[in-house]
Amino acid sequence: MHSHGAHVEGEAMSQETPSDDSLVGLLKGVEDFSRNVFPETQQLFSELAEGQSPHTLFITCADSRVVPEMITQTQPGELFVCRNIGNIVPGYGEMLGGVSAVVEFAVAVLRVRHVVICGHSDCGAMKGLLNPESTKDLPTVEAWLRNAQAARSAVFARKIEGPEAIGAVIEENVRLQLVHLRTHPAVAAALANEAIQLHGWVYDIGEGTVSVLDAESDRFLPLADAIRRESRG
Template sequence: MSNDAPSNNHDAVNAAIGLLQLLQGVDEFSHKVFPESAALFKGLAQSQSPHTLFIACADSRVVPEMITQTQPGELFVCRNIGNIVPAYGEMLGGVSAVIEYAVMVLGVRQIVICGHSDCGAMKGLLNPLSTSGMPTVEAWLRNAEAARSTVFARKLEGPQALQALIEENVRLQLMHLRTHPAVAAGIAEGRVALQGWIYDIEHGQVSVFDEGSGSLQSLPEAIARLQGEAVP
């Protein structure tokens, strides 16, 4: 028991330091950041009207508001391991409820599914042994199994396989998204648009899926395409 005590004490100290840092961050927000945007938060205090549902990985390196340079109240964010959207009826739960609420109650106009480089969930999908002993994770990742099968069929390996899986997973989750009744109705009525992104953490760049060609476009290409579509 005495041998464990130093380790336990060290862990407790680290936990206290981590919590203290969080609280100090809140204190800085309350006294420095919040006053500069007090009018914004006053308007948001009673209601919200986000324009976009942003479905991203729970990875700590992915920060939707920073990537998109949006303000509080603009994004309705759903985060989970692997930016996964179970097909409707397959695994009804938090993600399905978020989608339904965002479309039917909040009236979001866009839904973005954002994958990212070096995704741990996709690494786990490529190497099943790495998720051994985590049955919940394994069950969740089965929602991306079709993407893995596509990559395996292409006989890719190493970094190429990982990048291909990250991309295929976003494509697959967009397909799953369309099975949700609220989304299907929104698309049919022209109220909701979908888009898939791949965020490159190292270079701070986003690539966008062009569903017409089925390929990834650079950000300038995607912006130019949408600007053309926005002209009456």
Template sequence: MEEIIRGVMAFKKHGYPARKELFKELANGQSPEVLFITCADSRIDPNLLTNSEPGDLFICRNAGNVVPPHSNTTGGMTASIEFAVAVLGVKHIVICGHTDCGAMKGVIDPTGLDAVPHVKNWLGHCRAAGDIVKAKYGKLEPVHIDAVIEANVLMQLQHLRTHPSVATQLAQKEVTLHGWVYDIKKGSVKVFDEPKESFISLEEAYPEFLEK
């Protein structure tokens, strides 16, 4: 905690003055273009990963980068998605999974989750990802972790489409969905390519943005 406190002091002394005009503008409102849904894992920093500034991303985080299917029961994720899409008018929604995901390890081997019943219940939203991988390989083992991570991103994208605000904007082609997987060790991102039905490198997916 000491380092966190020192960090806030350093931000006030150095970080804030360097972006004083930006924060002055943000003090009156926000207009992010991207809703970024990712895992609560401490190793993931959306702004660092995307090299973005405060105000660029509307960020939602939880264990397993889960988007529960829409229901009449109000939840934090449902309300946040609705606000980002219907009020803020984001144009892009990214669901970003990551390598070595503890939540996906729990999907593969749920035997250790009895002591954390709320986590176990929450990961029920990811169960289909494990079932899909199990059906493909005939079994579900730790070696299949990367496949489960990718399948989970796709499953959460499906859940996202059930939310009325998202479905409405999709029908009007006002919002675009993106499935990503961040590789912590390599510092790289894979993107789901619908025509190829597979995850490909960010560079392959967006060659027009490569530095020349």
């Protein structure tokens, strides 16, 4: 999942776009894209205007610090992205809605070859999961986080507390959502046909790297180790 040529997101970030939190700032950002970034990648967008064929469904958190295309250095058209609080995939039939529809469409229609569930450090949703009092006035968030409750239970069962608990629940939640993902009929069928691979990642915002869940050991490996294993495989 490497970019071919200059990466659009990176180019956009390098421009003199004002870091303005007003609507004008957003509009000027679009203007900058249209004038300076788009012309350099017009051929790519001309092809994408006719359709898409992404290789990966990337399910991650809605957190503003997580930018899938930047992290993976991919071009537009490579990732089919689904974002929500806590990078959650409800089990099939539990809560049919946006995430279930995205999974079904990506796997059954777009026929993506990979699905990545990517958690991240300092995740507010996972902090809320560990401290239910913090979400008592957020009924929708509270209900949504029930889809991750088993991750909290697993961490508490291992008697992990204090600062280590947040890292543990972030990892456990990725494992749990991969379990949920397998309950979706389109995914189950693709797995049976060996047409898809599922992956669990945790992105470290402060370090700018990813740890990767190893299926054999059920442990998260450093990026370099994961690359070596994939290269050998």
